[in-house]
Amino acid sequence: MGEAIKQVGVIGAGTMGIGIAEVAASHGQQVVLYDAQEGFAEQAMAQLQERLKKRAFKGKISQEQITEWLARIELVDDLAHFSACDLVVEAITEDLAIKQALFKQLEIITSSLALLATNTSSISITAIAAGMQDPSRLFGLHFFNPAPVMKLVELVSGLLTDQAHIEQATAICKSWKKIPVKTQSSPGFIVNRVARAYYGEPLKMCQEQLLGHRQIDAIMSEAAGFRMGPFELMDLIGIDINYAVSQTVYQAMHNDPRFRPSLIQQEMVHANTLGRKTGQGFYSHAEGAAKPKPEYIHSDAEFDLLTVPEEMTHFSRMFCEFEHDQRKWKGDEVVVSGCRIKPTDGRLAKDLEVALNGPVCLVDLSFDYLNSQSVNVCFSPGVNQFMRNRIVALFNHMGKQVMVCPDQPAMVALRTIAMLVNEAADAVFNGVCSARDVDLAMRYGVNYPKGLLAFAEELGWSQIAQALEHLHQWFGDDRYRLSPYIRNLA
């Protein structure tokens, strides 16, 4: 059905609008582009031309393609030019009243068969459609920045949206080689709802003085396997933008503590330390400023060799090269110099030491233990210096840097990932989207290494459930309440 769309209208020639225009033009559609500010659309076209030239220089596209694509984009100075569009995508300022006014005009100007979509990232589709004569026409077509690069598009249904339009939009997105996911209009849709935990939980750990932001970034990227640490990412997004989205989602969720914004971020907004754009955020982005190094511990001690069990788990696969010695294995546990090395399940190391009647070294969660560059560990009080050295030496020998964190429930990566999984699960539980779509959304909208629900399944739901229950007990905060979706599976 994507082929039936011949002409696409884009309103707003800002960051998103020009990107969406490029997507359509590069897939053979005629584009009409309008911006209310005089000269903005011309400026955006000039920038697009520069961007395309750079891509041609790298050999990614040809000069002919650039000429063809640009020729397909027509700049217009009046909405009347949208009358022949088969699809109109609005990408103007994020303001309910302005968007409502625009769609009231558009439904009159366009044919009744034309698809009308908004690229809003935070406003309810139902609310925008409320001013229209036919609210069933509007849906959200939520691209991610940069639109030509990011694969994900969220197709958002308002309460009254006609599902036939969503089906048509799905076909169009596929013809653009995008990955469409379906979601109901609810705060943050999928990505901006679920991803809140990736910022909120690390910010809370920083506030609690558990660790500094540099160390948490290193744990989340080098050990857990995310492409970027949460604080580096917030600096990139802009602290003000990230804080505004957090506030919007929190308020729209009627102050659910799971989405409570951080006071650290609020202070940074007051101080105008907004990340890369102001030269200072969590890190200095001044010319020549070097990023501080995380703290690692090393040991040149002898390391103990291990035996690999018949059935390796997500955790024990990490030790698979150590097949030579006769050390005893039991499930997810490696014993080195009398100390058990175990993946964290959310309990404190000191409690486990009592329960197991022996010292314990807990290892934080990783999407890929085998290939991770680092491990984050925590020692119970009974781990002596000799054991510590042996354990650190073993990890160093495996080519991994070792970071140590204080003994707190669920450590750093498990705590954050458990909160992410809980949110993903709760979105499905509440009918926001399907399990398949929440996983696709997080993989292609924010580049998570795996789908969150698929990963929880691989890991065992009980590990996520236990982590959340320990956190809930420890903090006494409803923020950590377990989604019934997980309770059912665990």
Ligand SMILES: NC(=O)c1ccc[n+]([C@@H]2O[C@H](COP(=O)([O-])OP(=O)(O)OC[C@H]3O[C@@H](n4cnc5c(N)ncnc54)[C@H](O)[C@@H]3O)[C@@H](O)[C@H]2O)c1
């Ligand atoms: N920037 C992002 O990362 C991102 C990602 C996804 C969605 N969005 C959403 O996309 C929309 C646009 O965001 P953006 O970042 O491109 O904004 P932007 O500020 O870069 O561009 C908005 C453009 O719209 C124009 N405009 C404003 N009112 C207009 C009107 N009534 N008619 C025509 N043009 C008008 C402005 O002149 C401006 O050029 C917003 O709804 C935003 O929430 C943004």
